[in-house]
Amino acid sequence: MAEQAIDRSKMKVSDEVAIQISNMNKWYGQFHVLRDVNMTVHKGERIVICGPSGSGKSTLIRCINRLEEHQSGDIIVDGTELTNDLKNIDKVRSEVGMVFQHFNLFPHLTILENCTLAPIWVRKIPKREAEETAMHFLRKVKIPEQANKYPGQLSGGQQQRVAIARSLCMKPRIMLFDEPTSALDPEMIKEVLDTMIELAEEGMTMLCVTHEMGFAQAVANRVVFMDKGQIVEQNEPREFFNNPQSERTKAFLSQILGH
Amino acid sequence: MTSVIPFVRNEMLPEKEPPLRERGVVHWMRQNLFSGPLNTVLTLLGLAVLLWVASHVLPWLMHSVWNASSLTECRDIITQRFGEGATGACWAMVKERWHQYLYGFYPMDLYWRPNLAFVLMFVAIAPVLYTSLPRKMLWFTAIYPALTFWLLWGGSVWTPVVAMLGFVILALIFRALVGKLGVPVSAGIGVVVAALWWMFAQGPVSDALQAAIPLSITTVDSDQFGGFLLSIVIGVTAISASLPMGILLALGRKSDMLIVRTLSVGFIEFIRGVPLITLLFTASLLLQYFLPPGSNFDIILRVIILVTLFAAAYIAEVIRGGLAALPRGQYEAADALGLDYWQAQRLIIMPQALKISIPGIVSSFIGLFKDTTLVAFVGLQDPLKGITTIVRADINWKGIYWEPYIFAGAIFFIICFGMSRYSMWLERKLKTDHR
Ligand SMILES: Nc1ncnc2c1ncn2[C@@H]1O[C@H](COP(=O)(O)OP(=O)(O)OP(=O)(O)O)[C@@H](O)[C@H]1O
Numbered sequence: 001m002a003e004q005a006i007d008r009s010k011m012k013v014s015d016e017v018a019i020q021i022s023n024m025n026k027w028y029g030q031f032h033v034l035r036d037v038n039m040t041v042h043k044g045e046r047i048v049i050c051g052p053s054g055s056g057k058s059t060l061i062r063c064i065n066r067l068e069e070h071q072s073g074d075i076i077v078d079g080t081e082l083t084n085d086l087k088n089i090d091k092v093r094s095e096v097g098m099v100f101q102h103f104n105l106f107p108h109l110t111i112l113e114n115c116t117l118a119p120i121w122v123r124k125i126p127k128r129e130a131e132e133t134a135m136h137f138l139r140k141v142k143i144p145e146q147a148n149k150y151p152g153q154l155s156g157g158q159q160q161r162v163a164i165a166r167s168l169c170m171k172p173r174i175m176l177f178d179e180p181t182s183a184l185d186p187e188m189i190k191e192v193l194d195t196m197i198e199l200a201e202e203g204m205t206m207l208c209v210t211h212e213m214g215f216a217q218a219v220a221n222r223v224v225f226m227d228k229g230q231i232v233e234q235n236e237p238r239e240f241f242n243n244p245q246s247e248r249t250k251a252f253l254s255q256i257l258g259h
Numbered sequence: 260m261t262s263v264i265p266f267v268r269n270e271m272l273p274e275k276e277p278p279l280r281e282r283g284v285v286h287w288m289r290q291n292l293f294s295g296p297l298n299t300v301l302t303l304l305g306l307a308v309l310l311w312v313a314s315h316v317l318p319w320l321m322h323s324v325w326n327a328s329s330l331t332e333c334r335d336i337i338t339q340r341f342g343e344g345a346t347g348a349c350w351a352m353v354k355e356r357w358h359q360y361l362y363g364f365y366p367m368d369l370y371w372r373p374n375l376a377f378v379l380m381f382v383a384i385a386p387v388l389y390t391s392l393p394r395k396m397l398w399f400t401a402i403y404p405a406l407t408f409w410l411l412w413g414g415s416v417w418t419p420v421v422a423m424l425g426f427v428i429l430a431l432i433f434r435a436l437v438g439k440l441g442v443p444v445s446a447g448i449g450v451v452v453a454a455l456w457w458m459f460a461q462g463p464v465s466d467a468l469q470a471a472i473p474l475s476i477t478t479v480d481s482d483q484f485g486g487f488l489l490s491i492v493i494g495v496t497a498i499s500a501s502l503p504m505g506i507l508l509a510l511g512r513k514s515d516m517l518i519v520r521t522l523s524v525g526f527i528e529f530i531r532g533v534p535l536i537t538l539l540f541t542a543s544l545l546l547q548y549f550l551p552p553g554s555n556f557d558i559i560l561r562v563i564i565l566v567t568l569f570a571a572a573y574i575a576e577v578i579r580g581g582l583a584a585l586p587r588g589q590y591e592a593a594d595a596l597g598l599d600y601w602q603a604q605r606l607i608i609m610p611q612a613l614k615i616s617i618p619g620i621v622s623s624f625i626g627l628f629k630d631t632t633l634v635a636f637v638g639l640q641d642p643l644k645g646i647t648t649i650v651r652a653d654i655n656w657k658g659i660y661w662e663p664y665i666f667a668g669a670i671f672f673i674i675c676f677g678m679s680r681y682s683m684w685l686e687r688k689l690k691t692d693h694r
């Protein structure tokens with residue numbers, strides 16, 4: 001990836017705040033998974049979140065679209081505060097796209113139907129228009145010819161690209177990725193990462209849990225390291241990798257980079 | 260140390276037929292019938308049983324008599340033709356009484372009404388079973404219950420029309436309120452208003468309409484219903500009503516709301532803990548005590564309601580199994596895309612859960628249809644016991660034993676086998692996971 005030329009002209013971080021998380025805490029029963037998390041994400045940022053297994057990375061990004069509920073503190077997404085108010089939750093979910101480790105495509109629907117379902121039912125867009133948008137994004141992730149197949153007929157990498165296209169069809173302002181490549185074979189990882197890089201080049205605000213450090217170095221403007229439910233260290237990628245400050249970060253980096 | 264001998268293939272091998280003993284009839288028999296000592300013994304044993312059964316049943320079937328006016332005459336003909344001690348089937352009974360097996364005591368000159376209802380049933384069911392048919396046909400499906408009710412029981416045409424108006428009111432209220440109040444509340448209000456309509460407006464309004472524009476056909480009472488007409492009326496109504504009810508119960512059982520969950524679990528476990536016969540006795544006796552005096556609640560309707568509740572509890576459990584088989588990621592993906600609870604259930608969860616549950620659901624339906632014969636215990640003339648008892652009470656056919664059961668059994672078999680083949684076809688058609 002490093003050798004690939006990345007167009008940074010549109011990758012601009014604006015002053016506008018996309019996500020504001022303040023003093024957020026979450027428990028699973030007695031277990032304190034997220035401890036006093038504070039984080040401000042500006043429009044256009046590409047943030048990579050890493051950390052050891054069980055450190056709460058997935059839980060953190062799942063709180064942002066309320067797949068998980070936090071118990072104290074505030075999360076404000078694009079000006080909407082996440083509370084029990086269902087209207088706010090629906091609003092946030094239609095602004096925030098999410099890509100899962102295991103794709104979670106709907107196996108009983110064709111690729112095209114997967115992509116048009118939410119636009120038609122949530123955004124109330126006419127079917128024809130939704131299909132045109134879907135084809136546009138399927139071309140973008142380079143699988144327009146699979147539109148009438150079912151997810152089970154596609155390879156893992158293709159399925160993940162469909163999942164990305166499905167999210168994009170809702171025209172989200174923020175994209176969340178939870179280990180999008182860790183269920184894939186090495187040769188498929190690249191095709192998915194390429195799609196994500198392209199998204200970043202267009203200025204999408206992205207939060208990405210991943211262990212692809214090449215991706216982090218190439219596109220992230222910030223790397224966040226989590227351990228035991230806390231943000232331990234964050235920095236711009238070059239500093240983060242070359243000059244980690246905390247002992248935990250050093251230990252983690254030496255493990256995954258194999259020093 | 261051995262050295263590696265280099266090898267490169269220059270010519271690819273052509274495909275060949277498998278050796279003779281791997282193909283053909285002999286191979287098939289060796290694989291399926293005589294693959295080992297145990298299999299061989301079982302095959303021979305099975306053949307022996309088949310031969311024994313055939314040697315007893317075949318002569319009886321071959322000695323069938325089709326034309327006779329009584330069982331005694333049948334027996335005389337058999338003795339005459341095949342000698343002393345020969346036994347044979349007396350299908351003459353079926354030839355004379357088949358209409359009772361099909362219609363019970365429904366007036367003969369009105370047979371066209373159930374016949375028409377039966378034919379129209381296929382028109383009504385077709386668009387539900389085969390999604391490739393035009394969706395407009397579903398409008399006919401929607402009015403079919405009222406039309407059939409009128410055709411079968413007769414009376415004023417305004418009774419079913421006014422009853423259907425109750426559903427129209429329900430639908431209108433639901434559509435008006437669903438945007439503001441959500442699905443459960445608006446459906447609840449709609450059901451309450453519709454129930455009030457049926458309780459208080461139904462009688463006066465249909466009487467008034469009948470007085471203004473009299474339109475009616477001969478009335479047929481519930482106690483004239485019998486045979487397969489009765490089984491099919493109860494079976495088809497209960498099947499079509501129990502599926503949506505079962506879906507709601509299964510969702511209720513998984514609900515986050517404590518009251519909804521407790522009620523659903525309580526209902527399902529109660530129904531599953533009680534034999535159907537008990538419920539049927541309840542239908543015939545107890546319900547009459549609880550209802551306001553003077554209200555004459557039709558016995559067939561009561562039975563239909565209880566059979567529906569009974570089937571719904573079982574179907575709820577079958578669907579719960581289907582729901583449990585769905586990965587959590589499906590719910591999460593639906594949530595993340597912004598679908599609300601009912602959209603997610605309707606578009607993502609139920610299509611998959613129902614597909615997984617097809618074999619179980621159809622088994623429940625088949626069981627339900629066969630269980631309709633239990634209405635014999637509350638004095639209705641089911642095709643198996645009810646009608647057969649009546650036939651045997653006739654001095655001409657006293658003592659006839661196998662023939663009525665074989666005849667009724669054959670009809671049950673055709674219907675149930677049809678359902679099971681349809682479910683297999685549906686499963687194949689819906690198979691999109693390509694695993
Ligand atoms: N539904 C749940 N109930 C109870 N505990 C949970 C639940 N989900 C996650 N946990 C626990 O919370 C902690 C954080 O989980 P999380 O999935 O956020 O970790 P992660 O950083 O994403 O790890 P991984 O890299 O393995 O995906 C883990 O210890 C996990 O066991």
Ligand SMILES: [Mg+2]
Pocket residue numbers: 057058059178179
């Ligand atoms: Mg995780």
